[in-house]
């Protein structure tokens with residue numbers, strides 16, 4: 001297996017090691033495309049980075065499988081779940097894997113998919129219907145996480161949901177709110193992000209700033225939203241989530257990266273809000289694949305050009321430089337076939 005591993009802060013090194021099947025429940029997958037996002041770059045640029053292979057989002061094709069089934073066989077194209085429960089903690093042992101206290105997350109605390117082959121458990125690979133655009137399947141982890149957010153906030157029909165942060169993940173959450181018949185209000189400080197969200201079918205998009213609260217108030221008939229989602233990679237202050245929430249509202253902080261800006265919790269205290277934290281979409285991959293197959297969530301507006309594998313180090317270096325300068329970090333899609 002050829003891959004790239006974090007050697008030190010901001011630096012990747014090419015590695016070569018042998019990967020073999022680990023038993024009858026494992027499969028060997030040829031990784032065909034890997035999507036490197038700002039979350040991966042945040043890991044690479046961490047003060048104490050994890051010395052592992054980055055890359056949370058990838059798709060591939062099965063090349064070896066001990067027992068073929070109708071569902072999984074050699075040549076099957078698959079989406080890959082980046083999250084696995086530990087199997088050893090109290091909650092795992094009590095049959096509550098979704099509440100695992102030690103989740104393995106690819107590219108965060110176990111090897112990710114910036115490599116040409118991966119050995120995975122059969123329960124972590126998901127075939128997708130033929131008519132599905134494989135470029136949408138790359139975003140599987142976002143849809144799984146968005147499903148966890150919807151579930152945690154118990155979003156109801158007709159309800160306004162404010163979402164702060166119009167990244168591809170924020171857009172996925174907003175599109176899923178529409179799917180469940182809620183009304184998303186998407187907020188961001190970047191005009192381009194808001195434009196992409198609008199193209200993706202989000203009706204209410206609002207630029208953060210002095211007038212934002214007033215606009216949200218007018219959309220919600222003065223009541224303000226009961227449900228607010230703050231996407232953790234956003235540059236906006238988390239305090240905004242508390243400010244725009246209705247009293248006794250529910251706020252969810254959702255995403256794979258850490259919250260960047262510091263925030264005072266006093267507004268949340270005054271309004272007696274309920275705060276939720278959602279950092280993975282464990283158990284939702286199958287539902288997520290179906291949503292993508294039906295184009296209930298569409299990432300077409302977020303696709304980025306396919307780049308060559310031999311430019312990996314160079315291209316990720318550019319992302320790290322942009323991250324360091326606090327500039328916008330564009331996603332990088334790598335053709336792992338060459």
Ligand SMILES: [Zn+2]
Pocket residue numbers: 085086087088089090091092093097099100101102103
């Ligand atoms: Zn566990």
